[in-house]
Amino acid sequence: MVRTPLTPEERERGARLGQLLRDARGARSMVEVAASAGISDETLRKIETGRAPTPAFFTVSALAGVLGLSMDEIAGLCTPVPV
Template sequence: MVRTPLTQAERERGERLGRFLREARGGRSMADVAARAGISAETLRKIETGRAPTPAFFTVAALAGVLGLSMDDLVVRSVLVAA
């Protein structure tokens, strides 16, 4: 199955999400946050760097829970707010 290429807006939204999650992680290690969210550190790295601009909803929800963020925070700060 061939995946439809992402638009520029989708790529930018993924980069904003990644920046916001990285900032929210603060001084906590990537490995610790990823393990608590039930994902690999590599998956978190890809999300934070924008290389995985469209992570699964449940992955984002798990990260939000670990980082003490609401889904509203994520929507407003990373999806709607332009960089």
């Protein structure tokens, strides 16, 4: 299966999500947060660095719960501003 290339907006949204998660994680280790969310630390690393800019809903939801973020907050902060 060939994956459709990401749009610039999807890449921007992924970058915003990664930054938001890094900020919310603070001093906690990536391994600690990932384990608490039930994902691998490599998955969290990819999301935080933008290498996985479109993670699954349930992955984002699990991270939101661990980091004390609401899904509305994530959606609002990760939506690109129209030009």
